[in-house]
Amino acid sequence: METKTGADWPIHEIARLAGTTSRTLRHYDDVGLLAPSRIGHNGYRYYDRGSLVRLQRILLLRDLGLGLPAIGEVLANERDVAAALRAHVAWLRQERDRLARQIASVERTIESVNEGGDPMAENMFDGFDHTQYKDEVEERWGKDAYTRSDAWWRGLGPAGQAEWKERSAALIRDWNKAFEAGETADGEAAQELARRQVEWLTTVPGTPAATPGQDVKAYVTGLGEMYVADARFGANYGGPGGAAFVRDALAVYAQRNLGG
Amino acid sequence: METKTGADWPIHEIARLAGTTSRTLRHYDDVGLLAPSRIGHNGYRYYDRGSLVRLQRILLLRDLGLGLPAIGEVLANERDVAAALRAHVAWLRQERDRLARQIASVERTIESVNEGGDPMAENMFDGFDHTQYKDEVEERWGKDAYTRSDAWWRGLGPAGQAEWKERSAALIRDWNKAFEAGETADGEAAQELARRQVEWLTTVPGTPAATPGQDVKAYVTGLGEMYVADARFGANYGGPGGAAFVRDALAVYAQRNLGG
DNA sequence: CTTGACCTTGACGCAGCGTCAACCTTTAAC
DNA sequence: GTTAAAGGTTGACGCTGCGTCAAGGTCAAG
Structure with missing residues (x-):
């Protein structure tokens, strides 16, 4: 015993x-x-x-x-206790930062809900007015462009318009998600989004992206710059930082896949 | 169709x-x-x-x-979208803070490993020298106390001493864990630890906690104060903050259970 | 012998889908 | 008309780290 x-x-x-x-x-x-x-x-x-x-x-x-x-x-x-811990602490920091971004995002949403600009509203797409960009489109790409674009738009019909708006909303949402998740502009996720964005652009007739033979690369790159320069667009991507993220991702994508 | x-x-x-x-x-x-x-x-x-x-x-x-x-x-x-989001953001903040504390903890460990004070060392218990507190014990609780305590300690034998050290190590570890997890001093987890701490104290003869009839409440409370005042003890509990946490938990426990 | 405390293996549950697997339907092509 | 490619369906496992029964053996005490 x-x-x-x-x-x-x-x-x-x-x-x-x-x-x-x-x-x-x-x-x-x-x-x-x-x-x-x-x-x-x-x-x-x-x-x-x-x-x-x-x-x-x-x-x-x-x-x-x-x-x-x-x-x-x-x-x-x-042997490599310290090495393992260093790798681990790097991961922890990433997580903490991700949480910090998510907190900011939730707080923005709360504010938005309180101000009545409810992002949950049923008619969230109905605030989208295609004609509000009329003057700007004409100025940037000429009167023909707007006319063609407008005709295309009306031709879509209600259901088609809704679908188009939904695709654009999904894109914006996914860009925001990637940005807040801390993705890098040249990473896989961002590049896949860039691909989707370009693909989506080709559905709009009258833009160079939809017209073979034009300088698509310059167009896409310039579009990214516009997102940063134009606060109205930037706002969709979570402010200046988000817009810059989109711009960089588009630039990388254009460089790698669009021509030259 | x-x-x-x-x-x-x-x-x-x-x-x-x-x-x-x-x-x-x-x-x-x-x-x-x-x-x-x-x-x-x-x-x-x-x-x-x-x-x-x-x-x-x-x-x-x-x-x-x-x-x-x-x-x-x-x-x-x-209706309560905003309320749900506020509750959620509170939870997110907790998580972020928990991660921040864990990061600090891992960084301390890395430092400790680099300085050779390896907390992973096989002999981590062997640095524990019972006699190093001789003078202090005598000064605080009298010469008899030390003599009794020392006799008790030697009487434990190697295996018993090891077990005792392990229990104290586990306690310290659990206190740190609770502190870093953001537990409150009067919460369930901390109070359970306080109970264990007091139970553990009773295994040391010569202390009031092991001697019925003494003012256990004052003793336990005072012990907590000592943890804060004495840097050597405080260090075991992750610095001043941790020691204060232990003190508060002990004070609450004494107040609630060691009655007057 | 019984009770009760402690031990064993086995298996479900949790969060949110990704990922086969096995088997229909519909559609476009030949 | 047939066929193959898409795309649909319902299962069901996998991942993380155990908590938590469930059913049943072992052991010390009364």
Whole structure:
């Protein structure tokens, strides 16, 4: 008969010593993170001092937020603890920043709701007036452009117009999402959005993007600049920062995929 | 035969319009968040403009970080959008702060590892020297106290000493965990820790907590004050802030349970 | 012998879909 | 008319880290 303070302890005892639960210990056994030092003839798990030290390291790392697989690697290599922690802290910072952006976004939404500019309103698309850009379109791309564009627009009919507006709304939403998620302008997500944006542009006749043979690259790049320069457009993308993000993504996309 | 721009669209189409996937739409159907407006004789799902509006609200709220059940409630009540968002932003802030504390904690650990004071070291308990507090114990609680305490300590034997050190280490770890998790001193978690701390104190003979009839309440409260005043103890609890947390928790516990 | 405390394995649950799998329908093409 | 490509359907597993029963063995005490 062993004394209780002998070579090892039963599972509940060691759990108490380390400040965790027996269920957790069984889980660590299942996933191969910490095996009992001994298993009784009855299947009972027993842990000795070595297991306890390892367990305490595991719990320390877990409290720092590392995942169990990551902990397993750290304990296996034993060398790059600091490296693993540095990588981990970088990830933590990203998460914190993402949360900060999301908080800002929610706060903007609350404000917007309070001011009655309810983004949840059923008629959120009905504020979209195609003709409000008449003068500007004519000035930028000529009178023909507006006439053609307007004819196209009327030709779509109510359902078609709704669909077009929805696609543009989805695009704006996704740009915002990517921006707030901290994507980089030359990253995969942003570039996919740029592709969608260009594809979407081609549905509008009279624009260079829809007219083969024109300098699409310059057009798309210039469009991005306009998003930044024109506050009305920029507002759709979450302010100057968001517009700049869109501009950069479009510039990268144009450079890589549109010609030259 | 309906025209494509008619009353409703098939699942993939509406997913594209809203910028999500058909799988997501089926999931929303499964959990009762968004049902198709019509189901074909073949089982196909079709969505109309109403579904689309609802879907866009769902996606908007989801991007703000709300869970699907919460979104369901908001859309059902329709009124307290702002209230739900305010509650949500409070939760987001908590998370952000928790991450900030965890970042600080990981950074401290990195520093500690770099300086060689490796908290992962196998012999992390061996730096614990019971006799280092000799003079102090004598000064505070008299010579007898130290003698008794020392005899008790030697009497534990190596295994018993190890266990005792481990329990104290676990306590310190759990206090830190609770502090960094943003627990309040009078909260459930902190009070449970206080209970453990007092229970643990009673294992040390010669202290009032282990001696019935003494003023345990004053002792425990005073102990907390000492944690704050004495930097050596405070260091174990993550600096002054952590020590103050422990002190407050102990004070609340003593007030509530160690009655007068 | 019984009670009660502690042990075992097994399996569901959670959040939100991604990702096969196995099997129809519709549509466009030949 | 047939066929192959799309796109639809209902399951069901996977991911993270255990909490939480459930059903049933083991062990020390009365």
